[in-house]
Amino acid sequence: MCCLDDCCCCCAGCYDSFCDRCCPCVSYDARETIFGCCVCLLLLGAAALLAVLLAAYGFIRHPEVAVEAASLTRFALLTSPATALAYNLSLTLTVRNRNWAMSVKNTKPLEAAFKFDDQAFDRFELAGEGDRHPPGKTRVYHLAAGADKFAALGNAGEAEFRKENATGLFEVEVALAGEVRYTAHFTKCKLAATCPLKLQLAPPGTPAVVFQKVKCKLAKADKNC
Structure with missing residues (x-):
């Protein structure tokens, strides 16, 4: 009827x-x-x-990564008994999921590494495998470390350190690495970003150095991502 x-x-x-x-x-x-x-x-x-x-x-918007704040209060080169970097470095790193409907799931741990002259001298795990990043949300990570870390800088790296040490301005890089999968997509996508920082050494007791936010550069996405 x-x-x-x-x-x-x-x-x-x-x-x-x-x-x-x-x-x-x-x-x-x-x-x-x-x-x-x-x-x-x-x-x-x-x-x-x-x-x-x-x-x-249907369309993936890759995360936006930035270093919002950073402070370097110690950065010295130790040569005995082995080459090492003695440092106190703290920074605030943000990762924003720019998709308004899709969440991001880590298929590998999300890690960040500190580098000098392209040599990693410390590494951190920001989020574990299986961690989910909701759509539209920004994750904030506070990294603070101070230690004497072995660093295979080589002659060129040691020469670069001495050059920058003379000015008190150090070029340190934060490298982000991980692998993710987006909602409704089966492809696993590499997540990699580099954040080049120019940090003015500010020893304890001296005025804080103003830091300008740095937007990190994402590596080129895989073909299916």
Whole structure:
């Protein structure tokens, strides 16, 4: 039945003689117009839903990584008994999921490394495997470390240290590395970013050095990411 409570409601298949009995007050042309409008509305609704789903899950927006603050109060080169860097370094690192519908799941631990002259001298785990980053949210990581760490700088690296030590301005890099998967996507995507920092040495007891926010550079995404 296409008619409920003696109302004139015609749907697909209610044509000709049945519609004439069911809806005698509505002309054939009017019934065709109503049916056509209903079909158009259904098609428009389906197209709108498809567009929303495509916008939400079809295109990946990779995270935005930045160093919001950083402070270096010690940075010295030790050469005995082995080459090492003695340092006190603290910074605030942010990772923002720019997708408004997709969460990000770590398929490998998310790690950050401190580097000088392209040599890593410390490493941190920011988030473990399986950790989820909700859509639109920003994660804040505070990294603070001070130690004497072995560093295989080599002759070139030691020469670079002495050059920068003369100015008190050190070029330190923060490297982010991990692997993630986005909601509704099966491909695992590499997540890598580099944050080049120029840090003015501010020994304890001296005025704090103003730090300007640094936006990190993401590595080129894999083909399917």
